[in-house]
Each structure stands twice: as structure tokens, then as C-alpha cells.
Amino acid sequence: MKTLVILFADFQSLHAFDPIFDGASAFERALSWAEAAGTLSDSAQSIVVLADPQNQSDCERLAAGFSNVDVRAGNFRTAGALFSAVSDAADEYGADTVALAWADLPFLDAELTRTLLDTHGTYLAEYTFADGYPYGFAPEILNAGTARILAELAASRRAADGVRPVSRTALFDFIKPDINSFEVETVIAPEDWRLYRMSFDCGTKAGAAACSALFTVRSRDMPLPELCRRAASCVNIIKTLPSYYGISITDACTAESLYLPAEMQRIGGQARMSAEQVRSIADGIAAFSESAVVSLSAWGEPLLHPQFSECAAAVLAHPGLSLLVETDGLHVTEAFCGEMKALAGRAPERRDGGSGCGKITWIVRIDASTPELYGALHGSPEGFSRAVAAVSLLSASFPGDVYPQFVRMNENEEELEPFFRFWSAKDSPSGGRLIIQKYDSCCGVLPDRKPADLSPLERNPCWHIRRDMTILPDGSVPLCRCRLRGSLAGNVFESPLEEIWRKLTPEVQAQMDGTYSEKCRKCDEFYTFNF
16 A cells, blocks of 8 residues: 655644744644654655645755655645545555645644554555544545545535635534445544543644644653643643633623523623724734634623724734624615625635634524514514514525524423524525524523533533633623622733733633633533634
8 A cells, every 4th residue: 555645734723833843833744744654654755745835845855855756736625625626636656545635734643643644454444534532643545546536626526625725624524414425434442532622733833832832741652542631731731822702892781681691781881992992902812812703792792882993803803813793783784785795705815713713703692483582582572573584684694604593491492492493494594504592691690591411520611711812892801701799800902912811821721631620610601712
């Protein structure tokens, strides 16, 4: 079996060439793995690097220190283009098998690669992957003939999938709909580390931070299972950088909703940030997190802010930031949708930092399937038809990015099924998209209204203090969205985001050690996450 090793240097891998591993970059470490991988089969005579033109000079400069590296620049930004390039390279080198990995993975494991190749050959597989490990330790193994089939499908019957932007899961995502048509094999991890959602790639600043921390705590020649355990016990890997910021730009609301704390929503409320303050926060987020989802609706109704468009534009000015707007929909008009569509059109294209979000995602709070129940939850039965109409208006300007939302409570549980049946239909105003959200009592501030307890038996460190930051209208940052009262982590108008974020690290470490504050102990939001 002749194996060709292919490294994919995507243009969105922003830190692949940073010398953060004792002077070496993730790309150089991936090349070292590729050289070793070539000795694991009957042998690859070359390593092919598929480089975006933006990365070509860096790839060629660093590859000069290695032998038999073939750097090929081209536009590989769609799944179909990547499959075609893989197929062409395999044909040129006469390879039976391709070991494919992204070029920003500094911890690709030689022993796991050997196991994957052996499994692939033993069972005459077409596609073989590792499951249960954190992302970044294993390549994907693909039969050369199968690569040709995928390229042909992406250019014909599956053309709609072929033109999708390439992603780290592009290969599996393309095979998955027809998975029974392929011989697929899996190498299962001895323990399932997926629940930690660790990713060891240098595509984002957060990923590079996790890789740097792992490089610090690892020991040379440490077996992969032990390395995974070491990673799962390191607070600087479990908590890297915020990936979600919930900013409450105003406390004003149209009507007081049953499941929102009264202190965070006020009819005619006056607390709000200026557009200039939002711009300052967005600039800070882009500098600190680099890639993140930014919501302008942590609390309050954002569309009541008199400068909402300016606030949205402040976020969209940064290509690494995606905007999320959660609204009651009562202030959505055709003119507003046109204005926001034009604003998004002027904004630069997004760099996908792993969230999978585009420029703007909309969530419309509906929570009912009848006007009567809507009125009981949100104060006015007349608002139901306006909220439903808002989904249609927004979907016309932002197709595929609008989600009606249902927060499950004792009060509306009987209408969950009709809500789901209506909105999940492909011909619904949302095109079949919807969100079913769990009820949150905000650490006991609100009554317990949840109809079912879905929390896992074994508790994990809370996702929200590991990945989220909530900012209130005065700039203050609570320890989390649920802990509205008590100590604060800081104020974004007085302290840098990095300093505030660092203050949350002891909280995460305490939970990793099994110690929880009184409020956290009675909170069941720990297993939910945003992005």
C-alpha cells in the first residue's frame, strides 16, 4: 500500500506559522509528522502541501527545511476543490491511499496514524477515521479511488455540497449522507474525550492557546491516552479564550417576559450603552479573542436601542466576529430588514473561527403556538402574529439564518409539539429551522418552571465560565449570565478583557476539583453551551 501524505494549509489557519513550540510552528511539527508517516507504509516518496495563495510563501519558506515536500498553491476553498486536488495528487504519485490532515495540527500522533493505516488496509476500507479523541491528533485516511469518486460527485450529483466552504469536517460531512455506500472503518479511543470539546489546532487564537498549553504540560514520548488525560486536567486547556460574548446594550423591553428576570428587563428602561461604547468593546473582543460570536441581546430588547444599526455595524466591522441578535420580533419591519441586509452586505466576509456562523444570526422568541399562550408568557396576545411575521421578514433577507425559539416551561409544555411540527416543516417561514431552549432560573432568581430535568448524572465544569463572557449595560461583567447578584469579575470600561477573563480561571479550577459555590451548586446550566 503506497500512501501519500497531504497537508492542507487553509487560508483561515491564522496561527499555523507562529513559532510557539520552542521556536517551531504548528506547520513545521505537522511536516515532521508527515515525514514519519511516510515510513509507516510501503511508502510515500513525497509530502504534498495544498496551500492557499495567502499561505504559499510561508509554506515554501518553512518546507525548505524538509525533503520531498511538494507545495501546491491554489483555490481549495470549497469541498469539491479540495477533493479534486487530493484526487489529482494521488494520481500523480501513484498512491493507493491518502493520509489527509490540516497543516496547523502540531500534535498529530505517529502511533495513532499507524493504527489507522493498518485498520484501513486490513479491512480494505475506503475511509478510516479516529473517533473519541480530541481533534488534532489524527489524520483521515482515504482510498485514492474514493477521492476520485468524491470529486466527481461534488462536480455533479452533489454539486450543492461541493461548493460549500471547506471545513475541518468537510470529508466526513460529504460522506455522511451516503455513508452506507462506502466502506468506513473507525479507530475508537480507549476513553471518550469528546465531551471536553478540546481542539488542538492553530487555526484560531483560542486553538493556538490550547496547543501552547498542551506543549507546556506534555512529556516527551507520552502515550496518546495519557496526553489526553493530561489535557483534560489542565485548566488553561479547558478554558482558553471566550468564544461567545453576550452584551446587554439596553435593559428596555417591549413587555416583561415570564422567563426573564425583572431586574434585567424594564418597560421604558433607560440603561444602555452608547454605540461608541459598543464599538470599543467590539474592538477589544477582536483583539483579545480574535474569533467569537457576539450577541447584542444578553438581556433586554436590542431593537429598542436607538442606535442599534451602529452597534451592529461595530461588530460586523471585524471579520472574525459573527453577530447574534435575539429579539421578540415586535419591532421588525420590512424597512428594518432591508437596512440590516445592506449593512451585512457592506461588511467584510467572515472568517470562520469554528462557530459555523455567518455575518448575522437571528433568534425570534415565540415560545407558543397560539396567541393566548403567547400573551400569558409575554404580556400581549396581539404580539404573536407580529413575532411570527418577523420570522418571515427576516428570512426573506437572511435565508437560513433565522430561528424561532421555544423556551420549555411548565406553562407552555403542552404546545411544544405543535410548535415543533409547524416550524420544523421545510415550508415553514423559517425553512425548518428552530431552537428548543431549556428554562433557566438564573440560580434561583426565578421560580423553577422546567418540565424535565435533563442534566447529566455526572457534573462537568460549567461551559459558560469556560467559554462565555456577559457584559451588562454599565460595562460590568458578572461571573456568568446566571449569577446576576453578588461579586463581579470586573468592568470592561475600566479593565482589559484579558484581566477580567483571568479572574474567572480560579472558578473553573475549583469546579474541576469538584468544588462549587452555593449558586453554582443549584444551577443546571453547566452542561449547556452556546458556541
